[in-house]
Amino acid sequence: MIHSTFQLPTQFGDFGGAYAPETLMASLLELEAAWIESRADASFQAELQDLLTNYAGRATPLYHARRLSEELGLELWLKREDLLHTGAHKLNNSLGQALLAKRMGKTRILAETGAGQHGVATATACALLDLECIIYMGAVDAARQRPNLLRMELLGARVEVVEHGQQTLKDAINEALRAWVGDPQAHYLLGSALGPHPFPSIVAEYQEVIGKEARAQWQAARSGQPDAIIACVGGGSNAIGIFRGFVDLQDVQLIGVEAGGEGIASGKHAARFGGGRPGILHGCESYLLQDEHGQVLPTSSISAGLDYPAVGPEHAQLHCLQRANYVSCTDSEALAGFERLARTEGILPALESSHALGWLIAKCESLAGKRVILNLSGRGDKDLDTVKQLREAQA
Amino acid sequence: MYRAEGRAGVAPYVTAGDGGLETTREVLLALDRAGAACVELGVPFSDPIADGPILQAAAQRALESGTNLKGILEMVREVRSAGCEMPIALFSYANPLYSMGWENAAKDSKRAGIDGWLVPDMIPSQAQAMRAAAEGQGLACIFFVAPTSSDERIAAAAQASQGFLYAIGRVGVTGANTLLTEETLDFLQRLRKSCDLPIGVGFGLRSADQIAAVTEHAELAIVGSAFVQRLRDAYEVNPTPSHVAAEAATYLTELQKGLRP
Ligand SMILES: Cc1ncc(COP(=O)(O)O)c(C=O)c1O
Numbered sequence: 131m132i133h134s135t136f137q138l139p140t141q142f143g144d145f146g147g148a149y150a151p152e153t154l155m156a157s158l159l160e161l162e163a164a165w166i167e168s169r170a171d172a173s174f175q176a177e178l179q180d181l182l183t184n185y186a187g188r189a190t191p192l193y194h195a196r197r198l199s200e201e202l203g204l205e206l207w208l209k210r211e212d213l214l215h216t217g218a219h220k221l222n223n224s225l226g227q228a229l230l231a232k233r234m235g236k237t238r239i240l241a242e243t244g245a246g247q248h249g250v251a252t253a254t255a256c257a258l259l260d261l262e263c264i265i266y267m268g269a270v271d272a273a274r275q276r277p278n279l280l281r282m283e284l285l286g287a288r289v290e291v292v293e294h295g296q297q298t299l300k301d302a303i304n305e306a307l308r309a310w311v312g313d314p315q316a317h318y319l320l321g322s323a324l325g326p327h328p329f330p331s332i333v334a335e336y337q338e339v340i341g342k343e344a345r346a347q348w349q350a351a352r353s354g355q356p357d358a359i360i361a362c363v364g365g366g367s368n369a370i371g372i373f374r375g376f377v378d379l380q381d382v383q384l385i386g387v388e389a390g391g392e393g394i395a396s397g398k399h400a401a402r403f404g405g406g407r408p409g410i411l412h413g414c415e416s417y418l419l420q421d422e423h424g425q426v427l428p429t430s431s432i433s434a435g436l437d438y439p440a441v442g443p444e445h446a447q448l449h450c451l452q453r454a455n456y457v458s459c460t461d462s463e464a465l466a467g468f469e470r471l472a473r474t475e476g477i478l479p480a481l482e483s484s485h486a487l488g489w490l491i492a493k494c495e496s497l498a499g500k501r502v503i504l505n506l507s508g509r510g511d512k513d514l515d516t517v518k519q520l521r522e523a524q525a
Numbered sequence: 526m527y528r529a530e531g532r533a534g535v536a537p538y539v540t541a542g543d544g545g546l547e548t549t550r551e552v553l554l555a556l557d558r559a560g561a562a563c564v565e566l567g568v569p570f571s572d573p574i575a576d577g578p579i580l581q582a583a584a585q586r587a588l589e590s591g592t593n594l595k596g597i598l599e600m601v602r603e604v605r606s607a608g609c610e611m612p613i614a615l616f617s618y619a620n621p622l623y624s625m626g627w628e629n630a631a632k633d634s635k636r637a638g639i640d641g642w643l644v645p646d647m648i649p650s651q652a653q654a655m656r657a658a659a660e661g662q663g664l665a666c667i668f669f670v671a672p673t674s675s676d677e678r679i680a681a682a683a684q685a686s687q688g689f690l691y692a693i694g695r696v697g698v699t700g701a702n703t704l705l706t707e708e709t710l711d712f713l714q715r716l717r718k719s720c721d722l723p724i725g726v727g728f729g730l731r732s733a734d735q736i737a738a739v740t741e742h743a744e745l746a747i748v749g750s751a752f753v754q755r756l757r758d759a760y761e762v763n764p765t766p767s768h769v770a771a772e773a774a775t776y777l778t779e780l781q782k783g784l785r786p
Contacts, residue, residue, distance in 0.1 A: 134677035135650055149619050149646045151575040152682070153693055156673035294581070300572065307574045314673060410619045411572060413646065423593035424624025426571040 133159050137166060140327035143450060146443035148326040150413045153311045161317070162328040164234045169335075174233060181225050185258070186215045188222075188339065192347035192503070197474040202494040205501045207356070208477075209344045209372060211508060218480060218508030219340060219368045220251035220321060226336035228255035231317035238262040238316040242306040244271055244299030244364065245435035245482060246278025247508055248321030253287035263287040264316075266306040268297040271434040278512050296428050299364075299438045303412050322365025323442035326413025330443050334370045341375020344503055357500035358383040361507065362485040363456065364400075364435045366442030368507035373454060383455065386445060387489040389431035390458035398430035402441040403449055403456035411439065416446040432461040432516060433481040435508075463488035465520050468510060480508035481516060526612050526641055526665050526688025527563040527723070533740035534562025535780045536725060537773070538616065538749035540583035541566050542592025544760045544769055546600045551770035552756065553601075557609040559774040560781065562745055565643060566601070567753075568594055568617035575645045579750040583757065594621045594630075598637035605638035612640040612688075614667065619646050619655075627658035634664055641665030641688055649685040656685065667691050667725075672712040676719055683720035689745055690722045694729060705738045713742040736783030748780060 136159065140147050150158060168174045182188040190210045199206040211219035224241075231239060239261050243249030249265040256263035265287050272279050272291045282289050295301035303325075310318040323333040348356055359376050361369035363386040376382045391399030399405065402417040409418030411426060419427040419439040431437040448454035459467070467487030471479050479487060483506050490497070490504060510517070527534055537556055541549050549566075556564055569584035569592055576584070594617070601613060615634055622630040622644065634642070641664055647655060649668050659666045665687035670679045672695065683690050694709050716724055723744035730739060731751035739746045752773075759772035 134675045134681070140651075147651050148648065149651055150648060151645050152648060152669040152674060152678070153575065153671045155648060155678065156671075156675070294585075295572075304572050304574050308577070311575060410623050410646070412574070415623075418620070420620065420624060422624075423595070424570075424621035425588060425593070426620075 133163055136162055136327060138162060138328065138331065142330070142443045142447040145414070145416050145446040146327060146330055147415050148413060149410045149415065150326040151311060154326070157310065157314050158326055158328065160234065164230060165328055165332055168230055168233055174229065178226055178229055181229070182222065182339065186221050186225060187213065189343045189347070190214055192344055192351065195475050198471065201474060202491065203498050204494060207503045208506045209340060209503060210506055211340060211368065212477065212479065212483070212506050216247070216251045216254050217511065218247040218251065219337060219371060220248040221254065222339055222371070223321065223333050223336040223367060224248065224251035224255040224319060227317070227319045227332065228252070228259050228261060231261065231319065232259050234317065236261070236315070236317040238264070238313070239319050240264050240266070240306050240309050240313070240316050241319040241321060242266045242299065242302035243321065244302065244437060245433070245480065246271065246275040246282065246512060247435065247480070249287070249289070250278050250281045250285070252319050252321070253282040253285035256287065257285045264309070265289045266292055266302040266309070268299060268302050269293045270297040271299065271302070274516055275434055275512050276515065298429070298434065300426070307412065322367040323370045323444060324365040324412060324414060324416070324440060330414065333367050334374060334444060337367050337371025338374045340368065340371035340505060341373060344372060345375040348503065352501070355379055355382055356503050358385055358497060358502045360385045360387065360486045360490055360502060361505040362387045362436060362482045363441060363445060364438055364482060366445045368505050370442060370444050372503070372505040373448070377453065384448065384453060386454055386456045387486045388456060388458045389433055389436035389485060390460040390463070391430040393460055394458060399458065400429035400431045400437050400439065401458040402439065404458050408446070409440070414443050416443045417441050417449070432464060432520065433485060435480070435482040436485060457489055459485040459489040459492070463492050465517065467491055468517060477506070478510035479506055480510050481513045483507045484510070526614065526667070527745055528611055529562060533744050533746070533784055535736060535777060535784065536563045536565060536745050536747045537561055537752045537777060538565040538567055538747060539756070540569055540580065540587055540753050541597045541600070542569055542587030542590055543583040543753065543757065544764065545590055546592060546596055548760065548766040548769050550600050550604055551766035552773045553604045553613070554607060554609055555770035555774040556777055557611045559777045561611050561777055563612035563614060565614050565616040565747065566597070568597060568615060568621050570618040570621060573618060577750060579754050583753045594625065598633050598639070601637040601639060613638065614641040614643050615639045616643040616645070619644050622655070627654050631658040631662040631664055635662040639664065641667055643667045643691060645669065649681050652685065669693055670716065672708055676715070679716060679719050683722050686722060689725045690716065690720055692716055692724050692726045692743065694726050705735065710742065733780055733783035736780050740784060752776065
């Protein structure tokens with residue numbers, strides 16, 4: 131059934147929507163319709179569930195990090211998305227959307243990537259499901275996340291390195307959207323909870339599994355409610371995934387950590403709530419780092435996955451409702467988080483996830499004695515070069 | 526929204542501030558004198574997702590030379606007081622206008638002498654606030670249709686548009702070459718049936734022959750990337766505003782040869 135307008139709500143309060151060229155509308159409408167059908171299709175859901183369990187390795191553990199808890203004077207639990215196949219939460223969404231694309235009869239997948247984790251997850255899903263895969267990656271990110279570039283190629287994806295603009299995630303999304311405009315037969319497998327409707331809803335729903343599992347695991351392990359949920363926020367997919375599991379519990383604080391770069395005052399950061407205002411980028415209305423004329427500003431972060439000037443619209447809504455609190459963590463605090471988790475728990479976290487840790491370590495007094503779940507969105511193998519350089523620079 | 530309504534015309538697209546706003550100012554005056562049906566004045570944006578390499582590069586050059594919407598509107602006011610009469614449609618991605626506030630953007634556009642808005646990342650169902658602000662100031666809003674648009678979407682875009690309806694002649698970003706394929710012709714015929722508005726066709730036009738073919742089926746032939754590239758080439762030979770403006774008039778005249786007398 132071809133619809134001429136969207137069937138589902140496109141807004142998250144004042145945010146979201148579909149600010150899309152008309153040339154993309156047929157694809158977006160087709161996607162929304164297919165997604166709605168797939169949600170009601172028990173065999174589709176069973177197939178996805180099977181892949182998540184037996185291929186990707188769900189459920190991921192909810193792990194009580196005792197040594198770090200003790201050092202910080204609180205009770206810290208880590209949701210171990212770093213243990214998911216391919217090493218980050220991104221695979222939840224890539225498997226869901228790749229199956230959906232398959233169901234739509236698509237044979238080619240386009241995707242952007244920043245840290246390379248979404249690119250790797252998508253290349254993985256495409257290898258598994260026999261789909262052609264083209265990944266757009268900014269040249270700056272391709273250099274700083276080299277291992278992931280190689281992984282994507284080994285998985286059979288073609289990586290298009292984007293050499294204009296800021297050469298990071300934003301420019302990769304620009305290029306992927308342009309490619310999709312010219313190739314409506316392909317599916318664009320967007321990697322975070324942003325972009326035009328229906329992407330923010332689709333991606334959040336495929337990531338909701340993190341929050342649902344964490345809540346069930348918490349209830350099995352512990353009585354009562356956690357006091358706070360903490361996650362890093364790039365586009366916002368891992369954060370919305372875990373937040374959705376707890377958002378109905380009004381006493382549970384939701385804390386999203388943005389990339390503070392060299393500090394908000396320096397202007398070199400990617401803290402949209404810290405330094406942005408509402409704007410429209412990549413098809414949706416949300417908080418955006420922009421100049422007084424509405425031009426998008428360059429961002430800065432050691433973490434490629436957080437280095438993006440806009441944020442998913444559901445986070446903008448949670449911010450305006452004051453249901454979630456958005457804070458930021460600087461590059462050097464994130465590095466401290468990385469090192470601390472490695473030394474105390476034997477886990478190398480992704481630099482993205484290290485922002486959540488870095489903030490918690492810096493602000494642990496404000497959560498003294500509290501029970502905290504931190505979404506460890508990914509593992510840090512991809513970041514070893516960057517970490518080495520940072521450590522040398524600091525030494 | 527365009528001159529000589531009732532017969533066909535050529536509408537150049539110009540990236541404001543490519544070569545500096547002084548150049549754009551002279552180009553607009555030259556296009557007016559050379560009888561452009563109207564002009565699409567492009568507001569450079571940092572992230573033009575519907576544009577190909579030529580318009581991307583032009584926007585980047587314009588931004589690097591310090592162009593912004595306020596300055597563009599100031600320049601339009603100047604060309605109006607210098608006697609420029611052709612309709613000018615502001616072609617802007619949503620954010621530069623949204624960032625000013627739709628109401629303020631509409632007021633300032635109108636005051637400067639802008640006749641309408643073309644916003645490539647705006648669809649009618651998303652455009653309530655934009656349309657209310659534009660209508661309040663008597664600015665036309667022009668929406669886009671594509672070969673992939675359903676008949677219902679075409680009807681909705683036509684209903685929401687004033688002046689003309691913008692038909693994107695083919696799938697893809699701006700700039701690639703377009704031949705008048707069967708699909709494009711079918712599309713234009715489909716448009717004719719479902720709307721009474723004049724039709725402007727854009728994307729990929731560059732020669733008088735193409736203008737002749739397109740204007741058998743549409744009132745306005747919009748020439749974007751080819752125009753911007755031509756002005757850029759002229760600028761590289763000789764960057765004075767008068768030289769670039771003369772080239773604009775020459776190219777427009779060349780394209781107008783495709784119009785039936
Ligand atoms: C491990 C990891 N965490 C977090 C992110 C940020 O994305 P999001 O905010 O969508 O979770 C990325 C993005 O690449 C990532 O690789």
